Amino acid sequence: xxxxxxxxxxxxxxxxxxxxxxxxxxxxxxxxxxxxxxxxxxxxxxxxxxxxxxxxxxxxxxxxxxxxxxxxxxxxxxxxxxxxxxxxxxxxxxxxxxxxxxxxxxxxxxxxxxxxxxxxxxxxxxxxxxxxxxxxxxxxxxxxxxxxxxxxxxxxxxxxxxxxxxxxxxxxxxxxxxxxxxxxxxxxxxxxxxxxxxxxxxxxxxxxxxxxxxxxxxxxxxxxxxxxxxxxxxxxxxxxxxxxxxxxxxxxxxxxxxxxxxxxxxxxxxxxxxxxxxxxxxxxxxxxxxxxxxxxxxxxxxxxxxxxxxxxxxxxxxxxxxxxxxxxxxxxxxxxxxxxx
Amino acid sequence: xxxxxxxxxxxxxxxxxxxxxxxxxxxxxxxxxxxxxxxxxxxxxxxxxxxxxxxxxxxxxxxxxxxxxxxxxxxxxxxxxxxxxxxxxxxxxxxxxxxxxxxxxxxxxxxxxxxxxxxxxxxxxxxxxxxxxxxxxxxxxxxxxxxxxxxxxxxxxxxxxxxxxxxxxxxxxxxxxxxxxxxxxxxxxxxxxxxxxxxxxxxxxxxxxxxxxxxxxxxxxxxxxxxxxxxxxxxxxxxxxxxxxxxx
Numbered sequence: 001x002x003x004x005x006x007x008x009x010x011x012x013x014x015x016x017x018x019x020x021x022x023x024x025x026x027x028x029x030x031x032x033x034x035x036x037x038x039x040x041x042x043x044x045x046x047x048x049x050x051x052x053x054x055x056x057x058x059x060x061x062x063x064x065x066x067x068x069x070x071x072x073x074x075x076x077x078x079x080x081x082x083x084x085x086x087x088x089x090x091x092x093x094x095x096x097x098x099x100x101x102x103x104x105x106x107x108x109x110x111x112x113x114x115x116x117x118x119x120x121x122x123x124x125x126x127x128x129x130x131x132x133x134x135x136x137x138x139x140x141x142x143x144x145x146x147x148x149x150x151x152x153x154x155x156x157x158x159x160x161x162x163x164x165x166x167x168x169x170x171x172x173x174x175x176x177x178x179x180x181x182x183x184x185x186x187x188x189x190x191x192x193x194x195x196x197x198x199x200x201x202x203x204x205x206x207x208x209x210x211x212x213x214x215x216x217x218x219x220x221x222x223x224x225x226x227x228x229x230x231x232x233x234x235x236x237x238x239x240x241x242x243x244x245x246x247x248x249x250x251x252x253x254x255x256x257x258x259x260x261x262x263x264x265x266x267x268x269x270x271x272x273x274x275x276x277x278x279x280x281x282x283x284x285x286x287x288x289x290x291x292x293x294x295x296x297x298x299x300x301x302x303x304x305x306x307x308x309x310x311x312x313x314x315x316x317x318x319x320x321x322x323x324x325x326x327x328x329x330x331x332x333x334x335x336x337x338x339x340x341x
Numbered sequence: 342x343x344x345x346x347x348x349x350x351x352x353x354x355x356x357x358x359x360x361x362x363x364x365x366x367x368x369x370x371x372x373x374x375x376x377x378x379x380x381x382x383x384x385x386x387x388x389x390x391x392x393x394x395x396x397x398x399x400x401x402x403x404x405x406x407x408x409x410x411x412x413x414x415x416x417x418x419x420x421x422x423x424x425x426x427x428x429x430x431x432x433x434x435x436x437x438x439x440x441x442x443x444x445x446x447x448x449x450x451x452x453x454x455x456x457x458x459x460x461x462x463x464x465x466x467x468x469x470x471x472x473x474x475x476x477x478x479x480x481x482x483x484x485x486x487x488x489x490x491x492x493x494x495x496x497x498x499x500x501x502x503x504x505x506x507x508x509x510x511x512x513x514x515x516x517x518x519x520x521x522x523x524x525x526x527x528x529x530x531x532x533x534x535x536x537x538x539x540x541x542x543x544x545x546x547x548x549x550x551x552x553x554x555x556x557x558x559x560x561x562x563x564x565x566x567x568x569x570x571x572x573x574x575x576x577x578x579x580x581x582x583x584x585x586x587x588x589x
Contacts, residue, residue, distance in 0.1 A: 084433050217455035221448055223434040227397055231428075232501075233421035233449045279434050280441075282454075 006276060006283060013290035017066070020297035024062040025054060027304045057191070064193035064201065065300045066293045068258050069268075071205040071250040073292025074212050076265030077272075077284055081219050082243045083143055085152055086330075089265035090132070090251035093156035096262075097163040098135030099128035099255035100186070104167045107182045108174040125200050129252030135159060136244045187313035188259035190300055197257045208250035209289060215242055216281040223279055261296075262315055263322025268292040270329045295321070347409070348373040348505060348537045349394065354403035356386055356393045362401060363389050367564045369556065371539075373504065376531045378548040379541040381558030382581065387541045390556075390564070391507055394539070395426050407505070421449035424505040425498035427491075429513075435483035439493050442482065443468055446500030468500040471526060487514035495523060499530070506530070508540035512547065520544075524551050545578075557581060 025037045032040075032050050040054045072090060079088040079095075090096050106127050142155050171179055193201070218239045221229045230236055254261070272287035273279065299317040347370045354367035363386035371377065379387050392398035394405055396412045405412045407423055415423070425446070432442070446468065447461040457465070469475045472492040482490065491514045498506050511527070512520040528551045530536040539556075542548055548555060549569045557565045557572065560580045572578045 214453075217448065217451070217453065220455060221445060223437065224432055224442075224445060225428075225430045227428055227430055228426075228432070230397065230417055231395065231421060231424075231426045232445060233416075233418040235417055273436065277436060279436050 006278075009275060010286065010290070013287065013294065017290050017294040017297065020294050020301065021062055021066060024065060024297045024301050025058050027301045027306050028053065028058055029309045060193055060195055060198055061190045061300065062297065063198055064190045064258060065296045067198075067202055067205045068190070068254050068261065069264060069292040069294070069296025070289040071208060071254050071292075072261060072265040072296075073268035073272075073288035074209055074285055075247045075251045076267075077269045077281070077288050078212060078219070078243045078247050079265070080269055081222055081281070082140070082240065083152060084225075086270070087153055087266060088156075089263075090247060090255075091260060091262045092153070092160075092266055093139050094135050094159035094163065095132045095139075095247060095251045096255050096260040097160040098131035098133075099252045100131070100260050101163040101167055102127040102131030103185065103256060104170050104182055107185065108170050108178045122200060125204070125253045125256040128256035129249055132252035132255065133244065133248035135163075136248050140240060140244060185259050186315075188261045188315035188318075190258055190314055191311070193257050201253055201257055204249055204253045208246045209285075211242065211246050212285050213282065215239060216285060219281040219285075220279070259315065262319050263326070264292055264296055264299075264318055267322040267325045267329075268295060271295075271325060274329055274332075347371055348407065349539075350406045350409075351394075352404045352406070354393070354405060355401040356389050356398075357401050358389060358398065364558065364562055364564055367403070369564070369566060371537065371554075373537050374531050374535040375537055375553045376528055376551055377537070377539045377554045377556055378552035379539060379556050380543070380548065380581075385558035385562065387558065388509060390558075391426075391509060391539070391541065395424060395507055396420055397426075418449065421501070421503075423503055424507065425501035425503040427494045427498050427506070427508040427511055429509050432482060432490075435481060437482050438478065439474055439480050439482070439485070440465065440469070440478040442493055443474075443478075443496045443500050446497040446502075449501065464502065465496075465500050468496040471499060472496040473522065488516060488519050491515060492519070492523065495526075503536070505537045505539070508538070510541050510543070512542065512544065520547070527551070 022034060022037065026032060026034050030050070030053050032053065036050060037054060040048075040051045076089040079090065079093060080086060082088070083093070103124065106124060138159065139152070139156060143152050146152055146155065171182065174182075218229070218234045221232045221234050222239065224232070226236055251265075268288050268291050269284060272284050272291050275291070276283050276287055278284065296318070299314060299321055302321075303312045303314050303317045305311060349369070349371040351367050351369050355362060355365045356367065357363045367390070379391065381387050389398060393400050396405075396415070396417075407415070407420075412420070443465045444457055444461070447457055447465060448455055450461065451457060466475070469478055472495050474489065474492050474496055477485070477489060477493075482493075485493065491511065495508070495511060498508070506527075508527070512523055515523060524547050527538045527540065531538055531553075552569065555567050555569060555572060557567060557577065558581075559565050559577055565577060567575070567577065
C-alpha cells in the first residue's frame with residue numbers, strides 16, 4: 001500500500017473517531033443538540049443542567065470509551081505478536097479473568113482485611129493489575145513450553161475457567177449485596193467511570209500506548225520468529241517483559257474501572273491489518289488506537305439505545321459487534337488463516 | 342597468527358542440549374573469507390554446533406570467540422552486525438512482502454524507528470539482484486515456493502552486511518540450477534567481499550567444488566577439520582557415511 005493511501009486512511013480514522021466522540025456526547029436520554037454540545041464544551045452555557053449532564057456524565061463516559069477502546073486494542077496487538085496467535089487478546093487468554101478474580105476478591109471479600117483499598121480507585125486498579133500481570137506471566141511461562149497456537153488458546157481458556165470457578169466459589173459464600181456489586185461490574189460499564197478513575201486510567205493507558213510505539217521496531221522483527229529476532233539484535237527477554245508489563249498495566253486498569261470488556265482486543269488488530277494490508281507495527285499500533293477508540297465509542301452509542309431511556313451493558317454490545325467481525329475476517333482470509341496469521 | 346586475526350575460534354568447546362553431550366574438545370581456528378561446509382550424518386550435532394557458534398544455544402563447556410572476543414560478551418545487537426544466519430524456521434507473517442523481509446536484514450543498522458534510509462534500500466535492491474529475486478519484490482511470502490523463500494532469506498542475510506554468514510542446509514529446497522546458482526553466489530561472497538560462509542550440507546558434489554574447508558562430525562562423534570582431498574584419501578568420508586558415500 002502506498003504511503004499516501006496509508007496517510008488518507010489514518011486521516012479518515014481520526015475524523016471517524018472525532019465524529020463518534022461528538023456523537024457519544026450527544027447520545028443519551030436528555031436531548032442535547034450537537035451545537036449545544038460544542039457550545040457547552042467551549043464554556044458557552046455556564047452552569048446549566050445540560051452543562052452538568054455533558055461534563056459530569058457524558059464526557060467522562062466518552063473519554064473512558066476513547067482510552068479503553070485504544071488500550072484494549074493495543075493490548076491485543078501486543079499479545080498477538082508475543083504469542084504469535086491470531087486469537088490472543090486480553091479477554092481470550094484469561095488476562096481479564098485474572099484481573100476479574102482480584103476485583104472479585106476485593107469487592108466480595110472486603111479485600112481480606114485490606115478494606116482501606118476497597119473504596120479507592122487506586123486500590124481497585126492496583127489489585128486488577130496484579131491479577132492481570134499474574135495471568136500474563138503464567139500464560140507466558142506455559143507459552144515458552146507449549147509452542148502450538150491451539151494448545152495455548154485452550155490453556156488460556158482453561159485459566160479463564162479456573163479463575164471463573166474460584167470467583168464462583170467466592171460468589172457462593174458472599175452476601176447478596178456484595179454479590180450484586182460484582183455482577184453489575186461484570187456487565188462492563190463506561191457510565192460508572194468518574195473523573196477520579198480517569199485520573200488513573202488515562203495516564204496508565206497513555207503510558208502503555210507510548211511504550212508500545214517505542215518497541216515497534218522489535219515487535220516487527222519478532223514477526224520472523226524468536227530465533228531470527230535474536231539474530232537480528234532483539235533482546236527477547238527484555239521485549240517479553242515489556243509486553244507483559246504493558247498489557248498487564250493497561251488491561252488490568254481497564255478491567256478494574258470498566259469491567260471485563262470482550263472482543264475489542266481481539267477484533268481490532270485484525271480489522272487494522274486488513275485495512276492497511278500490513279504487519280508493520282507502527283501502522284498497526286497507531287491504526288488500532290484510532291480504530292479501537294472509534295469502535296468502543298460506536299458500541300457505547302449503540303448501548304445507549306438512542307431514542308429510548310434504556311441502556312444495554314457495554315459488554316453485550318462489544319460481543320455482538322466484535323464476534324461477527326472476527327468470523328468475517330477469518331472467512332474472508334481463510335487462505336491466510338489456514339496456517340498463519 | 343594472533344587470535345584476533347581469526348574470524349572464529351573455539352577452545353575446548355563441548356556442545357549438546359539438556360545435559361546430553363553431542364561432541365567434545367572442539368578446537369577450530371578459522372581465518373576470514375573461507376567457505377566452510379559442515380558435514381555429518383543426521384543427529385551428529387551440526388545444527389547444535391551452528392546454534393552454539395551463533396550464540397542461540399549455550400555451550401556445555403569451553404568458549405566460542407568471534408574476532409578474538411567471547412561471544413557472550415557481545416550484546417545481541419552487536420552480534421547481529423557481525424553474523425547473519427539463514428535458518429529453516431517458519432516465518433509467520435504471510436502479508437509480508439519479499440522486499441520487506443529482505444529489508445529486515447537492515448534492521449541492525451537502523452535507528453530507533455527502524456526506518457530504512459536510501460542507502461539501506463539500495464543494499465536491499467542489490468541483495469535481491471544477487472539472488473535473482475528482484476521481479477518478486479512485491480510478492481507476499483505466502484505466494485512463494487520453498488525455493489523462492491530460501492533465496493529471499495539468503496538475500497536478507499546478504500543485506501545484513503556481516504562478516505560471517507551461517508546457513509542451515511541452504512540448498513535443500515532448491516532445484517539443480519538454483520542450487521548451483523546459490524552455492525556459486527555464496528562462493529563469490531567469500532572471494533569478492535571477504536565474507537566467511539559456514540553452511541551445513543549433504544551434497545558431496547557441491548562441497549567438492551566450492552568448499553575451502555570441511556568440518557566433519559566423524560563416525561566417533563569428533564569434529565575433524567579437513568579438505569575434500571583429505572576426506573577421500575583418509576577414508577573418513579567412507580567411514581562416516583558408509584555405502585551412501587560411495588553411491589554419491
